Amino acid sequence: MADIETHEYDVLVIGAGGAGLRAAVESSALGARTGLICKSLLGKAHTVMAEGGIAAAMGNVYSEDNWQVHFRDTMRGGKMLNNWRMAQIHAQEAPDRVKELEEWGALFDRTADGRILQRDFGGHRYARLAHVGDRTGLEMIRTLQQHAVHRGIDVYQECTINRLLKDGDRVSGALGYWRETGRMVLFRAKAVVIATGGLGKVFSITSNSWEGTGDGHSLAMQAGADMIDMEFVQFHPTGMVWPPSVRGILVTEGVRGDGGTLKNTSGERFMFNYIPPMFAAETADTEAEADRWYDDKVNARRTPDLLPRDEVARAINAEVKAGRGTPHGGVFLDIASRRSAEYIKRRLPSMYHQFMQLAGVDITKEPMEVGPTAHYAMGGVRVDAETAASTVPGLYAAGEVAGGMHGSNRLGGNSLSDLVVFGRRAGENAAKYALGLSALPAVDAGEVSERSAAILKPFEGGRENPYTLHRELQDCMHVNVGIIRTESEMKQALAKIDDLRERLANVQVEGNIQYNPGWHLALDMEHMLHVAEAITRAAIERQESRGGHTRDDFPGTSGDFGKVNVVVRLRPSGMGVTQEPLPVMPDELKKLFEE
Amino acid sequence: MATATEVQRRYGKTQRVDRWWVEPAFLGGGLLLFVIYSTVSALILGNSWHYEAGPYLSPFFEPLIKPGWVPEWISPAVFILWAPLGFRTTCYYYRKAYYRSYLLSPPACAVTEPAKSYSGESKFPLILQNAHRFFLYVALLFIPVLWYGAAKSFWLSGEGFGVGVGSLILVANAFLLMMFTLSCNSLRHMVGGGLNCFSCTAVTRGRRRVWEIQTLWNEHHRGWAWASLISVGMADLYVHLVANGVITDLNTWTNF
Amino acid sequence: MPQAHLKVWRGGNDGEYVEYDVEYEEGMVVLDVVHRLQATQAGDLAVRWNCKAGKCGSCSAEINGKPKLQCMCQMGTFEAGETITIAPLKAFPLIRDLVTDVSWNFRVAETMPELKLSPPDADGHRRMHQIDIDREQEFRKCIECFICQDVCHVIRDHPENQSVFAGPRFFTQLANVAMHPLDQNPSSATVAHGFGLDYCNITKCCTEVCPEGIHITDNAIIPLKERRVDEYYDPVKALIRKISGKK
Known part of the structure; x- marks a missing residue:
């Protein structure tokens, strides 16, 4: 072991996307010596791909909005399978995390009176997503990256962790390799935060980059951590299916929020045929009402094009199966015939730019061909809602790799807020745990x-x-x-x-x-x-x-x-699966669902 | 076998397969032609080649400054030309053009430059490029002067108002030179670009409007630069040719 | 299926160009073809990439001598049978194949000023108007592909200037701070410091290659140079300062 490059930290954060960066910033601010590891260069994490925005009930556009409404939307979007306490903390803390990003330099689009502008998104009752055009994820990662760099956090770029190490029950470090040289590197740490993101690369059509190989899920499982909700994989309904250079790339929900609508090959707006009873009360059932809604959110009900992602993905799948899809296995997403070219370019600049540059497709002139693409893993490491601690002492998880927050389905915009809310909590609690230990745990x-x-x-x-x-x-x-x-x-x-x-x-x-x-x-x-x-x-x-x-x-x-999580555990004897009851929501929160 | 580093260091070596040398060669040639022509016309020939024809005065000489103590062999253009020369030499667009074409610094993007060391505009003499602001102040003074010259060209002494091809050329030239000046990057900064808060007061909101409009002009600064360079050369040539009887000006006057 | 004829740099500084024929489909970009090459003929071909959507800025390379993102270079832009040369970025030390050591950029990032905003209003909100942040938002589109840093002759041809010159990417970051409506940094930390801005001779290659279409020269570098002129070189402003006695 003496010949292996070795570093020692109080807190080691694996993954430098939104959650990892936020965790590292918090841990470092509490005085813990913090190391941050990323598989790619700093600032390239998949967070940059998030387009729509960051959901937070700030009430800047609709003052009726508050955390209770956001909480309710999140739970209903997750089909009530969410860890209620995570959903509550998330809804309560997201506005402060957004303001904190602004403090650190993020420049969100503004309302007329100069506050942070919020936009509509699927599954959210009110316009709630703070955003920067359609590159909110990039804004967030750059802001956190620059903030972290100025805090003097040690960053290990292009370094891949292959195993977590344990001292008895506790986590004691991680072993990895430098991608550039191929040499091994050993990190000894009192606490480890996993923030490695997703696992889309398990599927063939995915919006995820090469990095989304589920490392963190696997590392935690191998370290003995409980995993929950692994069966829930979100297929984003609108990934490009054609041409090949953009296959899998997401078309932000913002396109539908700004007037784009889904059509089958006979030109029918088929989403009206797929409104589930659970959402019937708040969803427009005529095209006329849906079209009115873009300008009048109070008196008209929202368009079914903006139903939660799972509903839309299933609807598209059904249309294609019924033979009403395009030859490449998708449906049309049409904004070109519904909004002016200037409007589209102003509201969706990087969408326009991206498809023009990558594929020569002009979204102001022609409809896009879209279909479901593997996008997000709701399941992951089972964590304590308050502390983001896993079932393994010293091991914390935040962001996509953690399970529970989103239940069976995540609402758009809840991912960026999840990253900063629970990234901060993971960093804080990992630091407190680590500072409470007198010595580094042993490494075998x-x-x-x-x-x-x-x-x-x-x-x-x-x-x-x-x-x-x-x-x-x-x-x-x-x-x-x-x-x-x-x-x-x-x-x-x-x-x-x-x-x-x-x-x-x-x-x-x-x-x-x-x-x-x-x-x-x-x-x-x-x-x-x-x-x-x-x-x-x-x-x-x-x-x-x-x-x-x-x-x-x-x-x-x-x-x-509906009352259980499926829990997966990896043991030397193999992988075991059990059903375990959900945490029970207190009565005062249950009332929110009674109206 | 060349290493990547060697490939990069050798002057002129590039992997670009397009004809990257065409633009700097063309622009460099154009600038050279103008410099030669204007030197010969305004400075070397000077008083020995007539630059006034009826109501027309070559823009190289506008306003005409000809005090008695100056010897005949010194062209009156020397009192004028330092200003546009300074303005254009320090202009952000022309700097790009001649740094590429003449100093080969760099000849084109991703084409290695010949110089062994480089300090850009941080040291003498190129630090003097910062005088652009000063030359802008002077160039702004020249705008009314050029329009005065253009207006004068409609008034032939003895006959009064009329219109000639020359007067139209001088108007077009005054307009293009004005637009070149008004589209200047330094002016863009002065009218509003230097502000951090556009929304604060009625004055700053107004300055933002001006800045936005000026930005539209500034985006075509290169176009104004070349159009005005060509127009001023052509106007000078036209006036000279008329003045020296090589061609005849078409106009409404009977006794030009 | 059409065939692409690729010439790809293989190895480190003592490497060489190796030629490959790779089949591709209509509508592919260069990175798709490089991936196919990797999966079929050159499993250890080193290439950085992440999003393959022009949003992360990882897959920068020099394609036929021009710095570009491989994911944004459509195969349709080449003639049939044309040799496509793919080389690593030349301004940075080569690691292997198409991967270079861009760590200098991250070291520069540590030296850049941090935004220091004035306190929020009494209700906890910071008020900024869209017209005041439009300019800064353009700079914040930067995906840090470092293509502008690669093409900039100040460092590409004169690596010794890396110690004094931050480069176009960081001039946009500097402009973001300098123009921010709520920033409280003194000029000595931003414009007056300059970060080597005077080395730029505004030959605009950074703007030409920027995949995000950021007007680096016109909207960041020249305005910063003009702000420096305000501080140091404006004759009228200097006169006014002298008369009014203000610093």
Whole structure:
């Protein structure tokens, strides 16, 4: 172990997206020595892709808005499966986190009287999303990045963590490698915050970048942490399906908020046929009322184009299955015929710019071809609502990698606010925990050298190409555990995952250890297989359809399953799945749902 | 086998496959032509080549300053030309053009430059580029002078008001030179760009409106720069040709 | 399927260009083709990328000599059969293949001034008007692809200037602070400091290559230069200061 580069911290934060940066800032502000690790360069995290905005009940546009309404919207969007306390904390604290971002330099769009402007978004009762054009995520990451850099936090860029280390029950550090040199690096830490984001790369059509390989989910699982809600994967309803250069790239919900509407190939606005009873009271049932709503939110009900994401994704899926989709398997999203080119360019500048530049598609002139794309994992590490602590002492999780906040389905705009609300709490509580420990927990030298050897194994010779294995996993998951699921197909997926795991043991990478993407993919594959198995096992267990989990063999929601989380645990004997009761909401909050 | 670093360091070496040298060569050639022409016309030939024809005065000589103590071999243009020369030399657009074409600093984007060391505009002499603000003040004074010259060209002494091709040329020239001056980056800063709060008072809101309009002009500063450069050269040439009897001006006067 | 003829830098400083033929589909961008090359012929080809959507600024490279994002360079812009040369950014030390060490930029970022805003109003809100932040929002579109830093001859051709010159990306950041309606930094921390702005000779390559279309030269660098003229070089302002006795 003496020959391995070693760093020591009170708090180690893995992942430098919105949640990781916010956690590191908080931990450092409390006086904990804090290290921040990112797989890519600083500021490239997937957070930059968030377009619509950050949901916070500030009431700047509609003074009727408050945290109770935001809380209720979040719970209903999550089909009441959310951890109620997380949803409450989130709704209560989000406005302060937004103002804090402004303090640190974020420049949100303004209302006429100079306050932060808020926009409409799917599932939110009032215009609630603070935003910057359609690049809110970039604004947030840059603001946090610059703030963190000036706090003097140590940042380890292009460094991948491969294993968490433990001292008995407690977390004691992490082992990883520098992507540039391929050398091992050991972090000893009193507390670890996981903020690694998502797992979209398990699926073949995804909005996620190469980084979204579920590392944090897998690291936590392997460290013994409980995982919840892994079956819930959000397929964003409007990813581009054509042309290939933009396949999977999201078309922000803002397009629909600003007047865009979904149409099938015969030009019908089909969303009116898919309004579920739960939302019927607040959703327009005629085109005329829906069109009025853009200008009159008080007297008209909202357009069904802005139903929660799971509803829209299922509707598109059904249209395509019924033969009313485009040849590339999508439907049309039309704003070109409904709004002027100037309006579109002003309201959605980076949407316009992006599709023009990337694919030569002019969204002011032609409709977009869109369909569901794997976007967000609602499930993840089970955490304590107040402290973001996992079930493993010293291990914290925040952001997409944590489960519970969003229940079975996340509302747009609730992700950015989740990152800063729980990123801050994770950083704060990890720092307090770490500062309460007198000495660094121990690291097992034998485990480190054993693991280091395993990391280098793909160079030793075999015959499987890591890219091929990855492609096969993605195709299998997309077909069998994608947006519509049945038990028999999911069992096939489990068999395929076992097969791929065996073949991964025989993987071969070419070249040497310096900046070798093939090798990195081979190592990430182990994580992806764990994550794919967890998703599949949880999805088999939940015999109902709800939010981001739709079963062809169990099409309705079930009252019994509405009372439980599916919990996944990885143990030396294998992966186990149990059903455990949801935390019970206090009566005063239950009243909010009675109207 | 060349390393990436070597590939980059050798002057002129670039992997660009487009004809990147065309633009700097063309612009450099155009500027050179103008410099040669204006030097010969206004400074070398000076008083020996007539620059006044009826109501027309070449813009290189406007306003005509010809005190008796100045010897005949010194052109009156020397009292005028330092101002536009200074204004154009320190102009942000022209700087870009001649740094690229003449100093090859750089010849084009991603094409290695020849100089071994570089200090930009941080040291003498290029630090003098900061005098652009001073030359802008002078250039603003020249706008009424040029319009006066253009107005004068409609009034032939002895005959009174009339219109000639020359007067139209001088009007067009005064307009283009005015627009070149009014589209200046320094002026953009002065009218409103230097403010941090546009919304604060009625005055700053008004200055923002001016700044917005000026910004539209400034976006075409390069266009105004070339149009006015060509127009001032052509106006000078036209007046000279008429004055020296090479061509005849078409006009409404009977006894030009 | 059409075939692309690629010439890609392989290896470190002692590497070489290697030629590949790769099949591609209509509507692909260069990064798609590089990925296909990676998956089929060159598994260890090092290339940085994240979003493949022109939003993260990771996949910067020099394509046929021009600094660009690989994800924003459509295959349709090349002639059939044209050799497409893909090289790493040349202003930064090469690591391997298409990946360079851009850490200098992150070191510069540490030296830049931080916004110091005036306190919020009594009701806890900060009021700023859209017309006062339009300019700063343009600068904040920056995705830190560092293509402007790569193309800027001040550092590309003269790496020794890296110690005194922050580069176009950071001039937009400086302009963001200098023009912010609520910022309280003294000029000595922003405009008067300058961060090497005087080295820029406004030849505008940064603006030409910016994938976000930020008018770096006209809206950030020249206005900053003009603010420096206010401080140091304006004859009329100097005279007024002298007469009024104000500093």
